[in-house]
Amino acid sequence: MSETESFSASAKQAYEKAREHTEKLKAQVGTGAPDSYFACRNLHAYYGESYIVQGVGFEVPEGKILALLGRNGAGKTSTLRTIARAGSPDLRQGEVWLQGTPIHTLKDFEAAQQGIQLVPEDRRIIGGLTVEENLQLAQIAEPKGWEFERIYQAFPRLKERRTQDASTLSGGEQQMLAIARALARDVKLLLLDEPYEGLAPVIVQEIERILSDVRKLGITTVIVEQNAVAALKLADMSIILDQGEVVYEGTAQEVLDDEDLRHEYLAI
Numbered sequence: 067m068s069e070t071e072s073f074s075a076s077a078k079q080a081y082e083k084a085r086e087h088t089e090k091l092k093a094q095v096g097t098g099a100p101d102s103y104f105a106c107r108n109l110h111a112y113y114g115e116s117y118i119v120q121g122v123g124f125e126v127p128e129g130k131i132l133a134l135l136g137r138n139g140a141g142k143t144s145t146l147r148t149i150a151r152a153g154s155p156d157l158r159q160g161e162v163w164l165q166g167t168p169i170h171t172l173k174d175f176e177a178a179q180q181g182i183q184l185v186p187e188d189r190r191i192i193g194g195l196t197v198e199e200n201l202q203l204a205q206i207a208e209p210k211g212w213e214f215e216r217i218y219q220a221f222p223r224l225k226e227r228r229t230q231d232a233s234t235l236s237g238g239e240q241q242m243l244a245i246a247r248a249l250a251r252d253v254k255l256l257l258l259d260e261p262y263e264g265l266a267p268v269i270v271q272e273i274e275r276i277l278s279d280v281r282k283l284g285i286t287t288v289i290v291e292q293n294a295v296a297a298l299k300l301a302d303m304s305i306i307l308d309q310g311e312v313v314y315e316g317t318a319q320e321v322l323d324d325e326d327l328r329h330e331y332l333a334i
């Protein structure tokens with residue numbers, strides 16, 4: 067990639083390191099279960115003929131939070147959807163492993179049964195049902211996660227509103243419900259797509275608090291966020307995507323400290 071010529075030495079070095087890591091994961095395709103808690107290797111996914119996820123690979127140790135960053139259209143949502151085995155994009159090559167179980171062969175509901183819970187950007191709250199009914203719906207299929215009592219302890223606002231139509235909730239409350247719904251399932255890998263999007267700063271702080279509680283519980287998480295600084299504060303490690311490829315991987319602190327890198331890929 068000739069674009070790297072304009073990069074700072076540190077961004078170039080980071081790019082080389084990320085490519086090396088991607089190649090290493092690629093070489094592991096077909097070798098069976100990885101040692102790591104979660105790993106995806108050499109993911110290639112398409113919307114029709116549009117080739118979007120182009121060889122993405124990364125690992126997340128148990129209990130860690132990874133911030134998956136990149137500019138608009140870099141392929142972040144597509145990567146999360148690929149991991150959760152959503153109907154689109156279509157995974158044509160590559161592997162997804164969670165706790166030694168192959169996920170790449172599964173459909174979305176089977177991946178969810180294995181503990182992969184995607185909290186999508188649009189939150190998919192079901193209007194016409196109450197808050198509690200939304201949670202009940204999440205628990206229709208086994209295995210169940212948190213009991214309602216525990217959920218309401220973590221989200222007192224949801225408790226207050228539990229008999230209320232979920233469509234009447236504020237944006238922040240809907241985000242809480244979307245996260246609570248994932249916890250109501252037996253979550254082993256939480257995938258959060260833009261949890262702070264469209265929320266007022268004071269509500270962002272509230273969601274941040276909830277996520278830092280989730281963090282203390284040791285739930286392995288991948289967070290995608292335009293608000294990169296907020297995501298990096300929460301995260302242990304980070305990868306940056308550009309045009310469907312991993313161009314950086316390292317600690318969250320390294321990204322916060324590397325101005326050139328943030329400028330190049332995150333525009334912050």
Ligand SMILES: Nc1ncnc2c1ncn2[C@@H]1O[C@H](COP(=O)(O)OP(=O)(O)OP(=O)(O)O)[C@@H](O)[C@H]1O
Binds near residue numbers: 138
């Ligand atoms: N359903 C779809 N059909 C065709 N192309 C799509 C579809 N969804 C996304 N794309 C394209 O795939 C690319 C990656 O999109 P994606 O939504 O994964 O990016 P993103 O990093 O999440 O961006 P954003 O920050 O805007 O949410 C973009 O070029 C987008 O136009």
Ligand SMILES: [Mg+2]
Binds near residue numbers: 142143144187
């Ligand atoms: Mg997105």
